[in-house]
Amino acid sequence: MEEKCGKILDELARLYPDAAPALRFASPYQLLVAVILSAQCTDERVNKVTAELFKQHGTPQTMLALTQEQLEKYIYSCGFYHSKAKHILSATRDIEEKFGGEVPCRHELLKTLAGVGQKTANVVYAVAFGGDAIAVDTHVFRVSNRLGIAAGNTPDKVEKGLNAAIPKQLWSKAHHYLIYHGRRVCHSQKPDCENCTLNKWCDYYASVK
Ligand code: SF4
Structure with a gap:
């Protein structure tokens, strides 16, 4: 799992080098x-x-x-x-x-x-x-479950799974990567699995292929 997770994070970092919060704020x-x-x-x-x-x-x-x-x-x-x-x-x-x-x-x-x-x-x-934390929103929840890096039927379980699978210093980055991937490729209704560069590591893709 550690190796799979590392490969997925490397690929997400390549895909979304500028991943950052979309909300605007000054404090x-x-x-x-x-x-x-x-x-x-x-x-x-x-x-x-x-x-x-x-x-x-x-x-x-x-x-x-x-x-x-x-x-x-x-x-x-x-x-x-x-x-x-x-x-x-x-x-x-x-x-x-x-x-x-x-x-x-x-x-x-x-x-x-x-x-x-x-x-x-x-x-x-x-x-x-600048603390270390992974917020599990709807995108993080869905993408983590599909990839199989943190399976769970509640955000709490998925957060615990991600905390165990991902090095602490990458938690915050991983949160943004997973949100970007959920918004751009791994859509809730029609995930674009054929064009997803994570598909070779994805449990969901393996199950439906
Ligand atoms: S292969 Fe499909 S289900 Fe898996 S992460 Fe990519 S888009 Fe999502």
């Missing part, structure tokens, strides 16, 4: 808000919404000037706007009251914020603070 706080908004929503849509929102409300202090209803109007098009607004304002209050206005950089503290689960904490920890 750990803005990234946190963007990641909360990105649940069940595209990064493109979130970037449009945050471009407007962060003009006036890009810090914890300025965000708390908004009522829940006012925030909902900004983020309406991201979907689930009621619960997302509630989580953003609760997390922001925690940041102000418990962490002196700064997003905490420790993973276990990030998870104490409202609306911040394992995936969101992993993204903020890795992208904003």
Whole structure:
């Protein structure tokens, strides 16, 4: 498995040398808000919404000037706007009251914020603070299972499998590689297996060929 995983990571690095987060942000706080908004929503849509929102409300202090209803109007098009607004304002209050206005950089503290689960904490920890973590979103979950590098029926199991299969210093990069591959080649409905340069190592391809 170690050898297979190494070959897959080498190929992903060759395919996506510029793999990077698609969400736009100028601070750990803005990234946190963007990641909360990105649940069940595209990064493109979130970037449009945050471009407007962060003009006036890009810090914890300025965000708390908004009522829940006012925030909902900004983020309406991201979907689930009621619960997302509630989580953003609760997390922001925690940041102000418990962490002196700064997003905490420790993973276990990030998870104490409202609306911040394992995936969101992993993204903020890795992208904003340079920590080692693999956030398992829908693309990472699907591609990892298909390739057979981390099989599991829950994001938690897949994360544990990836942590075991991939060297720690590559966790954050691997997260972006797998997202790129899921978006560009290994689509949920019609994976382009014939043209996928990972197919010689892929369990799913071997099973359907
Ligand atoms: S061979 Fe097919 S299923 Fe496997 S990673 Fe490539 S596109 Fe996905």
